[in-house]
Amino acid sequence: MIIVLKPEATAENRDFVVDRLKSLGFQTHISEGEERTIIGAIGDERQLRDRPLSSLPGVEKVVPILKPYKLVSKDFKKTNSEISINGIKIGGKHTTVMAGPCSVENREMLFEIVDKIYDAGARVLRGGAFKPRTSPYSFQGLGEEGLKYLREAADSKGMLVVTELMDPRDIDLICKYADIIQIGARNMQNFRLLKEVGKSGHPVLLKRGMSATIKEFLMAAEYIASEGNLDIILCERGIRTFETETRNTLDLSAIPVIKNASHLPVVVDPSHGTGRRDCILPMAQAAIAAGADGLIIEVHPNPAEAMSDGDQSITPDEFATLMKRIKIISATLERHLEE
Amino acid sequence: MIIVLKPEATAENRDFVVDRLKSLGFQTHISEGEERTIIGAIGDERQLRDRPLSSLPGVEKVVPILKPYKLVSKDFKKTNSEISINGIKIGGKHTTVMAGPCSVENREMLFEIVDKIYDAGARVLRGGAFKPRTSPYSFQGLGEEGLKYLREAADSKGMLVVTELMDPRDIDLICKYADIIQIGARNMQNFRLLKEVGKSGHPVLLKRGMSATIKEFLMAAEYIASEGNLDIILCERGIRTFETETRNTLDLSAIPVIKNASHLPVVVDPSHGTGRRDCILPMAQAAIAAGADGLIIEVHPNPAEAMSDGDQSITPDEFATLMKRIKIISATLERHLEE
Amino acid sequence: MIIVLKPEATAENRDFVVDRLKSLGFQTHISEGEERTIIGAIGDERQLRDRPLSSLPGVEKVVPILKPYKLVSKDFKKTNSEISINGIKIGGKHTTVMAGPCSVENREMLFEIVDKIYDAGARVLRGGAFKPRTSPYSFQGLGEEGLKYLREAADSKGMLVVTELMDPRDIDLICKYADIIQIGARNMQNFRLLKEVGKSGHPVLLKRGMSATIKEFLMAAEYIASEGNLDIILCERGIRTFETETRNTLDLSAIPVIKNASHLPVVVDPSHGTGRRDCILPMAQAAIAAGADGLIIEVHPNPAEAMSDGDQSITPDEFATLMKRIKIISATLERHLEE
Amino acid sequence: MIIVLKPEATAENRDFVVDRLKSLGFQTHISEGEERTIIGAIGDERQLRDRPLSSLPGVEKVVPILKPYKLVSKDFKKTNSEISINGIKIGGKHTTVMAGPCSVENREMLFEIVDKIYDAGARVLRGGAFKPRTSPYSFQGLGEEGLKYLREAADSKGMLVVTELMDPRDIDLICKYADIIQIGARNMQNFRLLKEVGKSGHPVLLKRGMSATIKEFLMAAEYIASEGNLDIILCERGIRTFETETRNTLDLSAIPVIKNASHLPVVVDPSHGTGRRDCILPMAQAAIAAGADGLIIEVHPNPAEAMSDGDQSITPDEFATLMKRIKIISATLERHLEE
CATH class of the missing domain: 3.20.20.70 (Aldolase class I)
Structure with missing residues (x-):
């Protein structure tokens, strides 16, 4: 999961998001771009689906990387059933x-x-x-x-x-x-x-x-x-x-x-x-x-x-x-x- | 309910629709327009909702006149509940x-x-x-x-x-x-x-x-x-x-x-x-x-x-x-x- | 074109619609149903498309019967071009x-x-x-x-x-x-x-x-x-x-x-x-x-x-x-x- | 912009994407997650909008981070015009x-x-x-x-x-x-x-x-x-x-x-x-x-x-x-x- 911060987000906002992710058992990865800071959450993102991350202060949007389903996916089973x-x-x-x-x-x-x-x-x-x-x-x-x-x-x-x-x-x-x-x-x-x-x-x-x-x-x-x-x-x-x-x-x-x-x-x-x-x-x-x-x-x-x-x-x-x-x-x- | 016939509908098609409506207890009313014949079905059209009239031979479309609901309508009760x-x-x-x-x-x-x-x-x-x-x-x-x-x-x-x-x-x-x-x-x-x-x-x-x-x-x-x-x-x-x-x-x-x-x-x-x-x-x-x-x-x-x-x-x-x-x-x- | 009147429409409302249609060159056809009165307008309904009939007093809805297009229709030419x-x-x-x-x-x-x-x-x-x-x-x-x-x-x-x-x-x-x-x-x-x-x-x-x-x-x-x-x-x-x-x-x-x-x-x-x-x-x-x-x-x-x-x-x-x-x-x- | 690779993507696929981004003037940033590798492209992503990155071999999806508009955005001007x-x-x-x-x-x-x-x-x-x-x-x-x-x-x-x-x-x-x-x-x-x-x-x-x-x-x-x-x-x-x-x-x-x-x-x-x-x-x-x-x-x-x-x-x-x-x-x- 990728968390994109607002341009006006403070270092405090960033740290708060990082701490929250860590407390939920995720590793984080910060990338400071030219216009935005983005935080990658490394772990099983399905655990984060219901967490209201996008309403945390300084957060612009939350982008899921994985598909929300697993057992029915081609990742789980490559050949057609x-x-x-x-x-x-x-x-x-x-x-x-x-x-x-x-x-x-x-x-x-x-x-x-x-x-x-x-x-x-x-x-x-x-x-x-x-x-x-x-x-x-x-x-x-x-x-x-x-x-x-x-x-x-x-x-x-x-x-x-x-x-x-x-x-x-x-x-x-x-x-x-x-x-x-x-x-x-x-x-x-x-x-x-x-x-x-x-x-x-x-x-x-x-x-x-x-x-x-x-x-x-x-x-x-x-x-x-x-x-x-x-x-x-x-x-x-x-x-x-x-x-x-x-x-x-x-x-x-x-x-x-x-x-x-x-x-x-x-x-x-x-x-x-x-x-x-x-x-x-x-x-x-x-x-x-x-x-x-x-x-x-x-x-x-x-x-x-x-x-x-x-x-x-x-x-x-x-x-x-x-x-x-x-x-x-x-x-x-x-x-x-x-x- | 109004039944609109196709331009190529025959008198036989028309009579078949009329008979079907009569057998279902409806009065009918035929109007021959310049480009289409239309048949009005007079009676409680809610009874006709599930009848497959639009697939009868010669029928172009079926147009309901009444609202499908009754008890919740303003027709049934004029003042706000x-x-x-x-x-x-x-x-x-x-x-x-x-x-x-x-x-x-x-x-x-x-x-x-x-x-x-x-x-x-x-x-x-x-x-x-x-x-x-x-x-x-x-x-x-x-x-x-x-x-x-x-x-x-x-x-x-x-x-x-x-x-x-x-x-x-x-x-x-x-x-x-x-x-x-x-x-x-x-x-x-x-x-x-x-x-x-x-x-x-x-x-x-x-x-x-x-x-x-x-x-x-x-x-x-x-x-x-x-x-x-x-x-x-x-x-x-x-x-x-x-x-x-x-x-x-x-x-x-x-x-x-x-x-x-x-x-x-x-x-x-x-x-x-x-x-x-x-x-x-x-x-x-x-x-x-x-x-x-x-x-x-x-x-x-x-x-x-x-x-x-x-x-x-x-x-x-x-x-x-x-x-x-x-x-x-x-x-x-x-x-x-x-x- | 079919004009459906509201249940509370008066005879005056009905006559006003009929007169309007006649003044536009249409013949009319009135059918008094159990719950609604409907007026059929006989003539080239494409002329009526822009007339604000549905906002006339007592009118519930206006139902077009013909398709709005003509030259491109199968009515106009039966075989595929x-x-x-x-x-x-x-x-x-x-x-x-x-x-x-x-x-x-x-x-x-x-x-x-x-x-x-x-x-x-x-x-x-x-x-x-x-x-x-x-x-x-x-x-x-x-x-x-x-x-x-x-x-x-x-x-x-x-x-x-x-x-x-x-x-x-x-x-x-x-x-x-x-x-x-x-x-x-x-x-x-x-x-x-x-x-x-x-x-x-x-x-x-x-x-x-x-x-x-x-x-x-x-x-x-x-x-x-x-x-x-x-x-x-x-x-x-x-x-x-x-x-x-x-x-x-x-x-x-x-x-x-x-x-x-x-x-x-x-x-x-x-x-x-x-x-x-x-x-x-x-x-x-x-x-x-x-x-x-x-x-x-x-x-x-x-x-x-x-x-x-x-x-x-x-x-x-x-x-x-x-x-x-x-x-x-x-x-x-x-x-x-x-x- | 974030490029998410398929689980089966090879190191070759990854390097090809990275080289492509570099040749377009972007810095890149690779993060290997548990289920996916993601590549961050650092630079003005509006330049990448029309590049067919999502059809490169091994790419699962491309996620834009920035809004595609600029002059009309609140980022550009904070107060209402x-x-x-x-x-x-x-x-x-x-x-x-x-x-x-x-x-x-x-x-x-x-x-x-x-x-x-x-x-x-x-x-x-x-x-x-x-x-x-x-x-x-x-x-x-x-x-x-x-x-x-x-x-x-x-x-x-x-x-x-x-x-x-x-x-x-x-x-x-x-x-x-x-x-x-x-x-x-x-x-x-x-x-x-x-x-x-x-x-x-x-x-x-x-x-x-x-x-x-x-x-x-x-x-x-x-x-x-x-x-x-x-x-x-x-x-x-x-x-x-x-x-x-x-x-x-x-x-x-x-x-x-x-x-x-x-x-x-x-x-x-x-x-x-x-x-x-x-x-x-x-x-x-x-x-x-x-x-x-x-x-x-x-x-x-x-x-x-x-x-x-x-x-x-x-x-x-x-x-x-x-x-x-x-x-x-x-x-x-x-x-x-x-x-």
Whole structure:
């Protein structure tokens, strides 16, 4: 950590900062420049994060040198992680596609979708049983019944289930039925929930918060990892910007940036990321071309009748077309569709 | 709700939309313009929010006419709400100031602060007992012990206690010690938590999410209200923008906008809203001048030693200066400091 | 255009709005809903854009129905435009790549780059002669000398030249040397400049402003088109968001959104769009996979020595690798590299 | 400037960076930490801004220590600047209010407004003669005729004139009629225009760009200052965020942040900053309470008839009310209305 002093800082100010750092167990290193004095703090700077150094007298700014996360970083592990769940792999050279309806509406519909998406190449079934809706007056999901249907439908094809955990009280229930626990964008910084899924040891799909920086996204993953669980799949799902033509702005450059900083696999959700049916196919293609390890896509047999998110779901036929394109683009990048 | 058809939409497309609306219980109204046909849906449009109308064939866009919230709107109640808790009032002509440390560090410190902030005019004591930190390696709060200290310290002066609820499992604990339950910015759309505090009937301080629009903010309040609890205080605490000089961008124009749309009181948090000690006094003044019903401010006897948020806390003396200014500006606007 | 009245609006308020609309030459259409009265204005709503209807007494909001742009829209021309300049095509089924140094530093360097990028498949040479720098203390470009070098180097291979116009006083100079006039992101709403390039009739590469919505981007194109010049190539180059890991957030979903709304070709600039060398290859691939008509890329023989933008330039060898990938992805989407 | 090396950087990488810095005239200072090696570059770091150091092999990141601006900073001049034009002062202890119509529509209207705003306390007349409109189909202003009216109307009361320069070709014309040249938000980084107004020596009102950081805003001012003109008034006018209830988000915390970093006066434009009539009074009050040196406000005798920006203009009567409040709040802060 570097502490930059104000031009008018006194020798007393400087010594006070140095003493403070020493009392916290750091070595210091002073460099008097032409316009500023800077003090380097040598030691584990993560210990200093919460110390209010920037409000000490004479301090102009505090510049961290290290990344705030550790276990999820490439410093900690140089090779890309590959997560294997019941023989299905995520990361490495595999392109893994998760698909399914926004919310589980009934048993028949789910089996119908599973038949089609499995044939097209999806290996993970997604679906919501508890639906947190922006409006208190909307359909809120089938609850445990929905979870059962997801499990049965996935088992009929040997697929995995991913579904969202929203309440720490539901963790046992979700772990009973799902192979991968989804932490939604709105809960990315729900630290209690992160700790619980960390302790559970269950694989986690962590969605990026709508206004989370990549650094904060990786810090949320670090929360899970710090409890001993490194089976984390990151999911880019769009960030909030001033643009209103799309529901969110899908930040595909997050893929190379994260790949550079972390060993964790990254998948992309073009359904929530754009909120527009006409953007899903091109953005799914683009995500894979940008180096994503997979996709998570909303598929509904009849989007116009969907009880939620119909405007951003595609049909099983459209999904099959998308998968053909994904297969070719993956091959171009020396990856292959996980089967 | 208005449905705008594409220029190339057929009569069949139009009739399909009309039939769909009728089957959902709406009357329709067709207007053929020079460049577009538009269909008006007459009925309670909140029922249509989740229907995927915009993906029906021939539809260009769907334009909602009504606000998505109801109970918290000025349509529902024309006069500004005034919430009274143990004789202390928030809203109406009262300027109510909440103050205290970011996190409760120990009993002595809390009593020391309470003495000083009460004298300066604060009537609500704030403080965190459970601290959700961005880093898993930081101080996480004193827990129930911290809640007890808050209660005792507040009682010594007849002040109210506001503290944050982060986990639905803690609701009874928080209600036992606090007069006002704070829902933090990160949980503004944690709908499970909103339902719980709605059912509890306890007064709520709802903070605006970092990337929440004012409409979403009011929808979150509607969630609480829809459970029968209208004792809601809204809190503007800064939104995330591209500017990095301040931790967030304090959106003071939210005050007149909310006052125009809702009857609920609005307070402002310049500590989290700016993240800079040197901005707290001017932005507190500005908030009151913009029409806020109060403030919530972090005060620490020795910010340089604070275990969290020291860089955005002010000293009791600085707080006293701030309160003098607030008193005069309130009077200019025909308000008075709640005492 | 739809005018929504407040619930408390009187019959007088309503009639005043109706009279105002009639006096402006519009027919009106009144619909009394359960909670609101709405007035439809039938006629060319572009005439109403600047009328302060929303501040008339009793008006709650004004909702435009039509898009504000016309000539550049798909309503005006249903098929995608293909622009042909000296036999080189942009748009349609062609993938056209523009490449070159950020700024022209000297003649030799330019000929060296041109040799290599032409062989790799670039057909348009980019380069800056006038460099508007954020800092007044930076290298400002070679001026006309730079333009001459660009022309000569491009001519040696039959390539086109694209370079930026920043000052209306330079338009003749730029037109003398360049085949395509670039309007930079900072000038996207410099309406004087837009008019000048519109009148010039010269093909234009219009870059999206850093904080411009897609609607505003298309309105800027409309400015040029309204002067009779439809040879416009749109360029997505990243928007400003809260994320700081990349210089801008490259908004690739703008590609399908624009393709849906406009007939103009769209190219992508991953160099400025990310500001990071390690993001250029993946984001170039992603842009083509998302449906872009081409790319514009900064290439420098020795980025570490570049006089500007070295941190976002790639080497001629890296460019050749990129072009191989682009060729395959284009083919997957039934496009071909323009040669 | 601090150069942080990657953990895997070799001694060769380190020496290469050091040699590069030395060849550029810098002294270096190496500190080997536990996890990273950092190199300090001692010398005028503004020289290094454009050097692509971060793309050198083994470099992880480059951290600037100094602010990129100099002449406009508090380091350069510790006391707040006070600009005096024909006896009217801006900055220091003066609260100076600029008011007038968005665009000059005719002579009578202007004289009518001037009478009223002068009586209310405005001392600078604002008004647009050239109107750059987002739509090419809108009213574009009266041109030189408008400038003449502005001058005459202002002279009738001894007021100053501020009006916008948009085209470098108009600079002599604008200087002939106006006392203060306005640089609009869209031109904040039009570096050619900045140079021209810098050379002119005329006082400048520089508006913050819609997506400009405070640092970029001050850099734009530095551009003007670097030509020898320090008569610069900064104007906060709202930034673009995701919030759509207001046209822009007025960033009042920019006031204390700028006051901390620069000696230049800062005024606020609540008309463009919010785009809503109902927000102008509260946000004007808030701006002064936050420490602004003045305001610039759109006033129109009949906003509902205005040819531009009617929705964000207030009437002369509303302006008079606003001025009364401003006077009291100024006094609270030991300032006084400039008369």
